[in-house]
Amino acid sequence: MIVLGIESSCDETAAAIVNSEGKILANILRSQISDHQLYGGVVPEIAARSHLEHLDRIIFTAMEKADISFNQLGGIAATAGPGLIGAVMVGLMTGKAIAATFQKPLIALNHLEGHALSPRLTDKEVTFPYLLLLVSGGHCQLLIVNGVGKYERLGTTIDDAPGEAFDKVAKLLGLGYPGGPAIERAAILGNPKSFKLPTPLKGRKGCDFSFSGLKTAVYQLIQKIKVKTGELEEQHKFDIASSFQHAVCEVMINRTTHALDKYRKVCQIGGHLVVAGGVAANSELRKSLKGLAHESNIRLSIPHPSLCTDNGAMIAWAGIERLKLGLVDGYDFAPKARWPLDPKAGRPLGMGKPGKLGMKA
Ligand code: KG4
Ligand code: ZN
Numbered sequence: 001m002i003v004l005g006i007e008s009s010c011d012e013t014a015a016a017i018v019n020s021e022g023k024i025l026a027n028i029l030r031s032q033i034s035d036h037q038l039y040g041g042v043v044p045e046i047a048a049r050s051h052l053e054h055l056d057r058i059i060f061t062a063m064e065k066a067d068i069s070f071n072q073l074g075g076i077a078a079t080a081g082p083g084l085i086g087a088v089m090v091g092l093m094t095g096k097a098i099a100a101t102f103q104k105p106l107i108a109l110n111h112l113e114g115h116a117l118s119p120r121l122t123d124k125e126v127t128f129p130y131l132l133l134l135v136s137g138g139h140c141q142l143l144i145v146n147g148v149g150k151y152e153r154l155g156t157t158i159d160d161a162p163g164e165a166f167d168k169v170a171k172l173l174g175l176g177y178p179g180g181p182a183i184e185r186a187a188i189l190g191n192p193k194s195f196k197l198p199t200p201l202k203g204r205k206g207c208d209f210s211f212s213g214l215k216t217a218v219y220q221l222i223q224k225i226k227v228k229t230g231e232l233e234e235q236h237k238f239d240i241a242s243s244f245q246h247a248v249c250e251v252m253i254n255r256t257t258h259a260l261d262k263y264r265k266v267c268q269i270g271g272h273l274v275v276a277g278g279v280a281a282n283s284e285l286r287k288s289l290k291g292l293a294h295e296s297n298i299r300l301s302i303p304h305p306s307l308c309t310d311n312g313a314m315i316a317w318a319g320i321e322r323l324k325l326g327l328v329d330g331y332d333f334a335p336k337a338r339w340p341l342d343p344k345a346g347r348p349l350g351m352g353k354p355g356k357l358g359m360k361a
Contacts, residue, residue, distance in 0.1 A: 001019065001020040001074035001075075001320060001323060001324075002017060002018070002019045002020075002025070002066075002068060002072060002073055002074055003017070003018055003019075003020075003073065003074055003075045003076070003077055003107075003316045003317075003319045003320050003323065004016070004017055004059070004062070004063075004070075004073050004075075004076050004077070004095075004098070004316060005017075005018065005077045005078075005109075005114075005312040005313060005314070005315030005316025005317070005318075005319055006055070006059065006076070006077070006078040006079065006091045006092075006094060006095045006312060006315060007078075007079050007091060007111070007114070007310055007311060007312045007314075007315045008051040008055060008078075008079060008083075008087050008088065008090050008091030008092075008094075009079045009081070009082070009083025009084065009087055009088050009091070009111045009310065010042060010047065010083055010084060010087060010137065010138075010310060011031065011032040011033070011035075011036060011042045011047050011050075011087075012029055012030070012031055012032065012309070012310040012311070013029070013030045013032065013050065013051050013054045013055050013058055014027075014028065014029040014030070014058065014310065014311050014312035014315075015028050015055070015058045015059040015061075015062040015312045016028065016062060016311065016312030016313040016315070016316045017062050017063065017065075017066035017068065017316065018121070018313055018316035018317050018320060019320075020074075020320050020324070022120075022121050022122065022124065022317065024121075024313050025065070025066035025067075025068070026061075026062040026063070026064075026065035026066040027062070027311060027312060027313045028058050028061045028062045028065065028312065029058075029310075029311055029312065030054050030058055032046075032047060032050050033177065033178065035047075035050050036177065037176070037177055040171050040177050041167065041171075041177065042084070044084040044085075044086055044087065045086065047084055047086070047087045048084065048086030048087045048089070048090055051087055051090040051091065052090050055090060055091065055094055056094070059094070059098075062312070070098060070101070070102045070104075071102060073102065073104055074104070074105070074323060075099075075104055075105040075106070075107055075319055075320075075323050075328070076095045076098050076099045076104055076105070076106055076107070076319075077095070077106075077107040077109050077315050077316055077318065077319025077320075077322070078091050078092045078094065078095025078096070078106070078107070078108065078109065078315070079091050079092065079109050079110075079111045079114065079315055080092045080108035080109055080110070080329075080333055080334075080335050080336060080339075081110065081111065081335050081336030081337060081338070081339040082110070082111060082112065082138070082336060082337060082338050082339040083111055083138075083337070084337075085335060085337045088335040088336075088337070089335050092108060092333070092335050095108075096331050096333075099331065100331055105323060105328040106328060106329050106330075106331060106333070107318075107319040107322045107323060107327070107328055107329060108329040108333035109315055109318050109319060109322070110339050110341065111310075111315075111339075112134065112139060112141075112339070112341050113148075113149070113318050113341065114314040114315045114317075114318045115134055115136065115276040115277050115314060116132055116134060116143070116145055116151070116276060116318075116341065117145075117148065117314070117317060117318045117321050118276050118303050118307055118308075118313075118314040118317065118318075119272075119274040119275075119276060119301040119302070119303055120317070120321070121303070121307070121313065121314065121317040122303055122304065122307065123301045123303075125272070125299070125301075126272050126274060126301050127272070128145060128146055128147045128150075129144050129145060129146045129147075129263075129266055129267055129271070130144075130145050130267075130271060130272040130273070130274045130301075131143075131144060131145075131256075131259055131260060131263040131271070131272070131273050131274065131298075132144070132145050132274045132275075132276065133252070133256055133259075133273070133274070133275045133276075133280075133289075134275075134276050134277045135161070135162050135163070135252070135275070135276075135277045135278070135279035135280055135285075136161060136162075136163050136277030136278045136279060137161060137163030137164055137167065137278055137279075138161050138163070138164070139156075139157075139161050139277065140156065140157040140161045140162050140209045140211075141153055141155065141156045141157075141341070142154045142155040142156075142207045142255060142256065142259040143341060143342065144262075144263055144266055145274070148318075148321045148322060148325055148327070149322075149327065151341040151342040152342055152345075153340075153341065153342035153345035154207040154259045154262050154263075155206060155207025155208045155209065155255060155258075155259060155348070156208060156209070156345070156348055157208065157209040157210060157211065158208055158209070158210050158348050158349075158350045158351040159210050159211060159212040159351075160210075160211040160212050160215065161211070162209070162211055162248055162252075162279045163179075163180060163277070163278050163279050164211070165211040165212075165214060165215050165244075165248070166178075166179040166180040166183050166248075166279065167179035167180065168215050169183060169215060169218050169240075169241070169244050170182045170183050170241075172218060172219055172222055173186070173222070173232070173237045173240060173241060174232075174237070175237065175241070180278060180279060180281065180282060181281075183241045183244065183245055184245065184282055184283065184284070186237055186238050186241035186242070187238070187241040187242040187244075187245045187284065188238075188242075189235075189238040189242075190235070190237075190238030190239040190240070190241055190242030190243070191238075191239050191242055191243075192242040192243055192245065192246035193243070193246075194239035194240075194242065194243050195221060195239060195240060195243040196243075197214060197217050197218065197221070197243050197244060197246075197247040198213055198214055198217050198247065199214075199247050199250045199251050199254070200212075200213045200214055200251060201251065201254075201255070202250055202251050202254045202255075203254065205258070206255075206258060206348075206349075207255050207256075207258045207259045207262070208255070208348045208349070208350070209251065209255055210350070211248075211251075214244070214247055214248070214251075218240060218244055221240060222240070245282070245284050245285075246284070248285070249284055249285050249288040252285060252288065252289070253288050253289070253291075253292050256273070256289070256292060257292065257296070260273065260292075260296050260298065270299075271298055271299070272298065272299045272300070272301050273289070273292075273293050273296075273298050273299070273300050273301070274300075274301045274302070275289055275300070275301075275302040275308075276302075276303065276308060277308060278308055278309040278310065279308075280302055280303070280305075280308040281305035281308040281309055286302055289302070
């Protein structure tokens, strides 16, 4: 079985062809970084228009690279949310059009499920149930993955996502966009112990996260240095990036340790700790989690950095996992801006009341 995966939930226009053995026959991606760089962040309207302009070409390139025709496809998987609604609509509608034209099954995929199942694409030993740390630009969750579509959320962020914090701190330091890789590069030249930054919720009970206080602390630190020295020197930037990255890793390790205790009640021996999402591309975080997995005697599986950040292969693979179970969707499936993996999970303590726009996914 061969599936075409289409991803357009944020600022990556992507299409991939994957077969049921997990072979990636093509994985084509166009990053919109240059379209948004001027604004220091993703502009939803520009993202949607850019997907519209490039998606057809990206899909045809993937089909050509895989050397197959649309008729040979077993199904079309397209991200149907959560994400920027205009951007999601472009990919989902394109997927529907191809599925309808060639009379193929459509899988309207939850983008987070794409990340959640991505480690099973490259590591065949990852079996259910596994513990998942999902860390991206819009999400931060610890979940037990009991099966396809079966997620139990143990913790989530009560405010910002870590990728968002990386992006904001990089902006404050003038390191450019996207922030994650920029902070990682700067951090190599800095000392992680230069500044003592807060590690929100570290040591507190539970598996929830918080990053807004850390972001504010970096802002205040920058102001303090500027008052003292007039400007932020390069070395200050490197040291702040390094200290910030260190604080994020400390929080991640602490919260994941708590989640491991809960996971051990479900899976006493063996099992896997799996990490996915854009922030999982961070090498310092990968190193810290390797240490934790070693100490906790659990196998760790983190996809290659190129499969951690948004891509079409993870969508195609999750489509295959769903197709194998006969889980397909109608052409009337509506795109969703918010779409939690575990709809039964309540609001975490400290998140505050929902605003006019409703709950966070
Ligand atoms: O999963 P992803 O590509 O998109 C979402 O679904 O959000 O994640 C994007 C996020 C961005 O915030 C980006 O700054 C962050 O992942 N990121 C990183 C790294 N590479 C990407 N954060 C830290 N270190 C990295 N190397
Ligand atoms: Zn993502």
